[in-house]
Each structure stands twice: as C-alpha cells, then as structure tokens.
Amino acid sequence: MSTTVRLSRWRVTLAVLIVLATAVAGVLGARMYEARATQEPAPHWFAGYVDVTATPSYAFEEGSADAEGHVPDVVLSFIVADEDGSCTPSWGTYYGLDEAGAQLDLDRRIQRLREQGAGVVVSFGGAINQELATVCDSAEELAEAYLQVIERYDLDTIDLDIEGPALEDAKSNALRAEAVALLQQQLGAEGRPLAVWLTLPVIPSGLTVDGREVVSAMLESGADLAGVNLMTMNYGQARESRSMFDASAAAMRSTHRQLGIIYEQAGIPLRSSVLWGKLGATPMIGQNDVVDEVFTVDDAQRFNEFAVENGIGRMSMWSLNRDATCGSNYPDTSRVSDACSGVDQGDVRFSEVLSQSYIGHAAQAASATTEPDAAAAAAPQDDDPETSPYPIWDEEASYLEGTKIVWHRNVYEAKWWTRGDLPDNPVLEAWDTPWELIGPVLPGETPMPVFTVEKGTYPTWKGSTSYEKGDRVLSEGTPYEAKWWTEGDSPDAAQGNPDSSPWVPLTAEDVAEDLD
Numbered sequence: 059m060s061t062t063v064r065l066s067r068w069r070v071t072l073a074v075l076i077v078l079a080t081a082v083a084g085v086l087g088a089r090m091y092e093a094r095a096t097q098e099p100a101p102h103w104f105a106g107y108v109d110v111t112a113t114p115s116y117a118f119e120e121g122s123a124d125a126e127g128h129v130p131d132v133v134l135s136f137i138v139a140d141e142d143g144s145c146t147p148s149w150g151t152y153y154g155l156d157e158a159g160a161q162l163d164l165d166r167r168i169q170r171l172r173e174q175g176a177g178v179v180v181s182f183g184g185a186i187n188q189e190l191a192t193v194c195d196s197a198e199e200l201a202e203a204y205l206q207v208i209e210r211y212d213l214d215t216i217d218l219d220i221e222g223p224a225l226e227d228a229k230s231n232a233l234r235a236e237a238v239a240l241l242q243q244q245l246g247a248e249g250r251p252l253a254v255w256l257t258l259p260v261i262p263s264g265l266t267v268d269g270r271e272v273v274s275a276m277l278e279s280g281a282d283l284a285g286v287n288l289m290t291m292n293y294g295q296a297r298e299s300r301s302m303f304d305a306s307a308a309a310m311r312s313t314h315r316q317l318g319i320i321y322e323q324a325g326i327p328l329r330s331s332v333l334w335g336k337l338g339a340t341p342m343i344g345q346n347d348v349v350d351e352v353f354t355v356d357d358a359q360r361f362n363e364f365a366v367e368n369g370i371g372r373m374s375m376w377s378l379n380r381d382a383t384c385g386s387n388y389p390d391t392s393r394v395s396d397a398c399s400g401v402d403q404g405d406v407r408f409s410e411v412l413s414q415s416y417i418g419h420a421a422q423a424a425s426a427t428t429e430p431d432a433a434a435a436a437a438p439q440d441d442d443p444e445t446s447p448y449p450i451w452d453e454e455a456s457y458l459e460g461t462k463i464v465w466h467r468n469v470y471e472a473k474w475w476t477r478g479d480l481p482d483n484p485v486l487e488a489w490d491t492p493w494e495l496i497g498p499v500l501p502g503e504t505p506m507p508v509f510t511v512e513k514g515t516y517p518t519w520k521g522s523t524s525y526e527k528g529d530r531v532l533s534e535g536t537p538y539e540a541k542w543w544t545e546g547d548s549p550d551a552a553q554g555n556p557d558s559s560p561w562v563p564l565t566a567e568d569v570a571e572d573l574d
Contacts (some may be wrong), residue, residue, distance in 0.1 A: 061393065063529045070287075073192050073356060074092060077480050088533075089431050090116070096457050098337060100284075100371060100418075100422070100423035100426035101417075101418025101419065101422040101423050102129070102335070102369070102371050102372065102373075102415075102416050102418050102423075103130070103131060103318065103371075103372055103373075103416055103417075103419050103420050103422070103423060104130045104322060104372075104373045104374070104409075104412065104413035104416035104420040105130055105131035105132055105133045105177075105372070105374055105420060106130070106132060106133065106374060106375045106377060106378040106381070106409050106412075107132075107133045107135050107181065107340070107374055107376050107377040107378065108132050108133065108134050108135065108377060108378050108379060109135060109136075109156070109373065109377055109379050109396065110135065110136075110148055110149050110150070110162065110164065111150040111152050111153065112142050112379050112396045112397070113396075114205075114271075114397060114547055115162070115505050116377075116378055116379040116434075117167075118132045118134070118167065118378060119167035119168070119170040119171045119264055121171060121176055122409065122410075123174075123175045123504070124410070124413070126417070128175075128177040128417050129175055130176060130409070130413055130416070130419075131175045131176050131177040131210070131419055131420050131421075132171065132176070132177075132178060132179070132216055132378065133179045133180070133181050133374060134151060134164075134168075134178060134179070134180050134181065135180075135181035135184060135217075135219065135377075136149075136183060136184035136187070136219065137180060137181070137182045137183075137207055138150060138151060138183065138184065138187040138188055138189060138190065138193075139148065139151070139187065139188040139189070139190050139193045139371050140154065140180070140502055142539070143188055143193050143197065143202065144193065145178045145193050145194035145199050145203050145204055146203065147190065147203050147204075147207050148227050149162075149164075151160075151187050154208065155206065156211050164275060165210075166557050168211060175419075176419070177205060177257075177419045177420050177421045178211060178377075178572060179213070179214070179216065179217050180208075180211060180213055180216055180217065181217035181218075181219050181257065181270060182204070182207075182216065182218050182219065182220070183219035183220055183221070183224060183257075184215065185222050186217075187222050189220065189224040189230065190204070190228055191224065191227075191231070191233050191234040191237070192223070192224050192230045193228035194237075195532070196232065196233070197233050197236035197237040197240060198237075198240070200233055200234065200237040201237040201238075201240045201241050201244075202236060204216070204238075204241055204454050205241065206219060206460065207275060208241075208245075208252070209338050213252075213253060213293060214250070214252060214253060214260050214420070214421055214424035215252075215253040215254075215255070215284065215362060215420040215421065215423075215424050216252065216254055216255070217255045217257055217258040217287065218234065218238075218254065218255065218256050218257065220234075220256060220257065220258060220272055221257075221259050221289070224273065224441070225258070225259070225266075225268045225269065226268050228467075228518060231271065231272050232275055232279075233280055234275075234276075235275040235276045235278065235279035237281050238254050238276060238279065238281040239279040239280045239281040241449060242282060243253070243280075245251045250427040250568065251358070251424050252424070253284035253289050253420065253423060253424040253425075253426070254276075254281065254282075254283055255282055255283070255284050255285050255286070255291070255338060255372070256272060256273060256276065256283060256285075256286050256287065256456060257285070257286075257287040257288075257289060257340065258272060258273075258286060258288065258289065259288075259289045259292075260288040260289060260290060260312075260313060260477070261296035261297075261309060261313050262293065262296055262297065262298075262300065262305045262308035262309050262312065263296070263308075263309075263487065263488045263489065264309065264312030264313045264315070264316045264486075264487075264488060265286075265288075265312075265313055265316055268414050268431075268439065270316060270320060270340055270486060273317070273320055274320055274323075274324070275324070276289065277320070277321070277324040277326070280322065282428050283339060283427070283428070284336070284423065284424075285335070285336040285338050285372060286317060286336065286337060286338065287312065287337075287338030287339070287340055287374060288309060288310065288311070288337065288338065288339055288340065288342060289314055289340050289342075289350040289376075290305075290306035290339050290341045290361075291340070291341055291342035291346050291347075291351070291353070291376070292310055292342065292346050292348050292351065293305050293309075293348070293351065294348055295552060297351065301340065301357065302341070302346075302351060302352065302354070302357045303357040303360045303361055303364075304340060306339065306357075307361070307363055307364050310337060310339060310365075310368070310370065311362070312488055313337065314330070314337060314368075315370055315488075315495070316334055316486050317333050317336065317337070318333050319484045319485075319486055320486075321333070321371045322434075322484065323484075325430065325431075326428060326430050327430055327431055327435040328428075328430075328431050328433035328434050329433060329434045330433050330560060331369055332434075332532070333371040334368045334370055334371070334430060335368050335369055335370070335372060336371060336428075337372075338370065338371060338372030338373065339361065339365060339370055339372070339373055339374070340374040340375060340376055341353050341357070341358070341375055341376070341412070342357065342375075342376045343375050343376065343377075343380060343399050343401075343481075344380065344398075344399025344400040344401040344403075344408075345391060345393075345394050345395075345399065345400030345401065346393055346394070349392050352400070352401060352403060354405060355401070355406050355408065355411060358411040358412050359411050360413065362411055362412050362413075362414050362415070362562075363547055364415075365416075366414070366415045371423070372420075373413065375408055375409060376414055377396075378409060379396055379397060380395065380396065380397065380398055380399050381399060381403075381407050381408050381409050382398050382399065382403065382407075383398060383399065383402050383403045383404070383428070384395070384397075384398035384399070384400060385399070386461045387464075390533040400415040410417055432519055438466035438482070439466055439467045440469075440558075441465065441466065441467060441499075443505065444504065444505070445499065445502070445503055445504060446464040446499060447462075447464065447469065447499065447504070447505060448462040448463050448464050448505075448506060449463055449464070449483055449553060450463065450465065451463040451464065451465040451470070452555065453478055453556040454477075454478075454555075455477065455557075455558070456475065456476070456555060456556075456557030456558045457472045457475065457476050457556065458472065458475055458556055458557050459472055459473065459475060459479065459558060460472060461556055462496070464482065464499055465480075465481040465482060466481075466482055467493075467499045468481070468482070468484075468495060468497065468498050468499065469496040469497055469499060470493040470494060470495055470496060471493070471494050471496055471497070472492055472494075472545075473492050473493065473494055474492050475492075475557065476492035477492070477557075479492050479493065481493040481495075483523045484497075493520070498562040507538070508536050508553070508563070509536065509564070509566060510534075510535035510536050510537075511532070511535065511536075511537050511569055513532070513535070515537065515569065515572075515573075516531050516532045516537055517530075517531055517532065518532050518533070519532065519533045519548070519549055520533065520536070521545075521546050521548070522546075523545065524543065524544075524545040525540045525544050526540065526561075527540055527542050527543060527544065528540060529543060530564065530572075531549065533549040534549065534550065534561060536549070536550075537564040537568070537569055538552065538561040538562065538563055538564060539561070539562055539564055539568070540560055540561060541559075541560050541561065541562055542560050543560075546558035547559065547560050547561065549561035549563075
C-alpha cells in the first residue's frame with residue numbers, strides 16, 4: 059500500500075474520530091480506563107539510547123548479548139521537524155525517513171537487530187532542533203507525522219523526549235497530548251497497541267512544574283501513558299553535595315510521590331508498586347554536561363540495584379555511542395564526547411551494569427494498560443497504638459526535626475519543626491511539606507521500647523513538686539530532664555508531644571555520665 063493511500067485513509071479516520079470524540083467526550087472520560095484493564099505487571103526492560111546521526115556511526119544492529127543470550131532493545135533518537143521547520147519527521151534534520159534508509163541503511167539495520175530477538179523504540183524530540191509538536195498546526199497533522207514514523211519502522215512503543223523550549227510551550231503540550239490520544243484510539247481500534255513514554259528532565263526534588271504539566275496534559279487528553287522516563291543527569295546546583303547515585307535515587311523517590319498525586323488527581327489512583335513500574339531512568343554515563351558531575355560505574359551498579367529493588371519499569375542510558383573509555387587522543391575528558399564516556403571504564407560497559415535483571419523487551423510491555431486501582435482508592439487505614447512503632451500523629455502536637463510518627467499505617471519523619479501539617483497531604487513539591495515518608499508500618503511491629511533505668515537512679519516525678527531546668531526525674535522507670543521550670547506537667551507527655559513538653563527523655567549515654 060502506498061504512502062499516499064495510507065495517509066489519505068488516516069485523514070478520513072481522524073475526521074471521524076474527532077466527531078465521535080466530541081459526541082462522547084463525557085463517556086470516554088469516565089470509562090477510558092475501565093476499558094483498559096490489565097492483570098499482569100508489564101515486563102521490565104532495558105534499552106540504551108543511540109544517537110542515529112552521530113559520527114562515528116554506532117553499530118546498534120550488531121546487538122550485545124548477555125551471558126544468557128539476551129539482546130536488549132535500543133532507543134533510536136531523535137525524530138524532529140525537518141530542516142525547513144515543517145511538520146515533517148526527520149532524523150535530527152539531517153535525513154528524511156527515505157534518506158535515512160538509503161544513506162544510513164537504517165531500515166535494514168533495524169531488521170537485523172530484530173532478527174536477534176531485540177526490539178526498537180524511536181524517540182521524538184531531544185534537547186536541540188524543533189520538536190514536532192512545536193511546528194505542527196493541528197493535532198491531526200501531528201498525529202499523521204507520528205504515524206509516518208510508527209508505520210515506517212513498525213513500532214509499538216515510542217518515546218517523547220520533551221525538554222528545552224518545548225517543555226515550556228503550553229500550546230504544543232496540549233497539541234501533543236491530543237495527538238497521542240487520537241493515535242492510541244485509532245491504532246487500538248485496529249488491534250495495534252501503542253505504548254507512549256514521556257522522557258522528562260528531573261532534579262532531586264522531582265519533576266519541575268513544566269514537567270508535571272506535560273504529564274497532566276496527557277492524562278487529561280485520555281492518553282494512556284506507559285510511563286515517565288526521568289533524565290537523571292545534569293542536576294547543577296540542585297545536586298548540592300550528593301553523589302550522582304544519591305541525587306538520582308532522590309529524584310526517583312520524589313517523582314514516584316508526585317506521579318501518585320498526579321494520577322490520583324486525574325481520577326486514576328494507583329498502588330505504589332504500579333507507580334514504580336511506570337517510572338524509567340536514564341542516567342548520562344560518565345561525564346555529564348555539568349563539569350563536576352560524573353556518573354561512575356559504581357554509581358551505575360548502585361542505581362541498578364536501587365531500580366531492581368523498587369521495581370522501576372524501564373532502564374535506559376545516554377548513550378550507547380558513549381559506552382567506552384576515551385582514547386589517548388581525547389585528553390580533555392571533562393568535555394563531553396559523543397563517542398566515549400569520559401571515565402576509565404576498563405573492560406566494563408555501563409550498559410551491562412545498568413541492564414542487570416532487566417531481561418524484558420518493550421514489545422512485551424506495549425499492550426499493558428492503566429486502570430484505576432480499587433485498593434489504592436480505598437479509605438486510609440486506621441492506626442493502632444499497639445502495632446505502631448512510633449506515636450500516632452496528633453494535629454495538636456508539635457514535632458521537632460527528626461521526630462518520627464505514624465499516620466495511616468506509614469512512618470514519617472519531620473524535616474523541620476511542625477505542628478498541624480498533615481503527613482500525607484498531597485503536595486507536589488517536596489519543600490511544601492515538613493514530612494518525609496519513610497515507609498509502611500511492617501507486620502508484627504510494636505511500639506519502640508522506651509529506655510528505662512533502675513528505681514532510685516533519679517527522684518520519682520511528683521506533680522506537686524516544682525522543677526528547675528536541668529533537674530532529672532523518673533516516671534514509670536523512664537528518666538527525663540527538665541528543659542525549663544515546670545510544675546504539674548507529666549513527663550510522659552513528652553513521648554507524644556516532644557516540642558511542647560518541658561521534659562526530654564534521657565538516653566543511655568546521658569545516664570552513663572551521671573553514673574560515672
């Protein structure tokens with residue numbers, strides 16, 4: 059079937075879809091995710107990015123099998139508007155789709171990789187050139203441009219890398235979201251699922267406001283996102299003194315929390331494990347664009363372990379072109395190279411380290427769909443003092459930095475002094491809440507044991523006695539010290555309201571000093 063005939067049918071189909079979408083928008087909004095039910099978790103997969111137009115050319119078609127013979131997928135990048143800035147897909151403005159087939163042998167190389175059991179994902183956008191949504195005039199035209207690439211390379215998974223000016227362009231974000239929803243409706247009706255990943259910049263505190271709006275726009279359009287892939291790189295001042303691994307782990311945790319709130323606001327509550335599966339990670343191996351940021355092989359090993367432990371659905375890296383030690387003719391390794399990592403890797407490849415335990419393929423996950431989770435939407439569980447390791451949060455109590463409490467069967471720690479701030483308040487910015495989620499209350503947990511000493515170590519507290527700052531007493535065997543003058547204030551209240559209480563519990567070290 060010729061290209062002209064195919065696109066003509068596509069235009070007709072889009073026109074019909076627009077009319078239908080207008081008529082049944084309310085029904086689709088309520089039932090879209092009910093019709094997309096999946097019972098099994100999507101397989102977790104690794105696919106390194108390949109810069110198709112970089113020189114020297116990277117031979118992705120040769121594959122790189124692990125010890126078990128598994129050849130991972132690749133993400134080919136980047137499809138952007140052509141050099142004239144029209145709504146025509148090109149590889150980095152250098153090659154049209156036909157030109158890439160003729161001059162780069164791209165179609166043949168893709169087929170060769172597939173014959174080895176691996177798959178191909180194509181990424182649209184990137185940091186430079188014009189992202190298609192910023193130049194197309196309508197969602198229909200943009201969807202048609204996407205479709206040309208999808209059909210040319212027989213894709214079931216695409217990656218939308220939104221950064222730079224495109225990230226801040228509200229008009230193009232809305233256009234992109236509408237186009238993706240139309241594409242998924244059209245291809246889904248033909249029995250051809252299309253998995254769509256958003257790749258977005260991130261900092262240790264999570265997605266930026268612009269990034270969150272890109273995700274929200276997709277959900278509002280009715281598009282079903284396969285996930286959000288985070289560019290865990292180039293943090294700048296936001297990294298502070300953290301290692302690249304620690305900054306990346308913080309970014310993943312923060313975005314996991316944000317994504318849960320965004321989906322819940324869209325009426326699609328999801329469990330924590332499902333949300334982890336909807337996250338991807340793409341570190342920039344070796345030397346990052348920020349001079350003092352270097353992602354080492356050790357960082358990669360730790361990041362892989364973190365990803366596997368938490369069930370992160372996708373692992374990538376930028377880029378396979380760079381996965382080698384620089385040669386002696388490249389002395390300035392602090393300057394980023396397209397062909398080497400800038401660190402001494404020895405015989406180790408970042409792709410081998412980051413892909414450990416990621417033995418799935420994108421195609422296996424392409425048919426996975428999103429549905430509201432009844433368990434996630436259930437009312438929060440009540441807390442039981444007998445099974446809570448820390449005091450249950452009290453709206454009237456004041457909490458010092460470092461204080462741990464239990465709320466709705468989760469443990470939280472205060473980041474600074476707080477009173478009346480709900481621990482599970484759904485705020486999107488981490489700095490808007492004084493509480494940090496530590497994790498769930500575990501089965502079989504009981505209240506943390508209180509430190510006690512023998513009777514007579516200190517005088518027994520009496521409600522009728524006045525105490526000066528520094529006085530020490532015993533209450534139910536627990537030693538306390540007065541923070542200021544007090545009379546009639548029970549020391550036991552310090553356990554539930556440490557800030558307001560005039561008493562502070564003593565530690566074993568404190569008591570040892572007295573006994574010495």
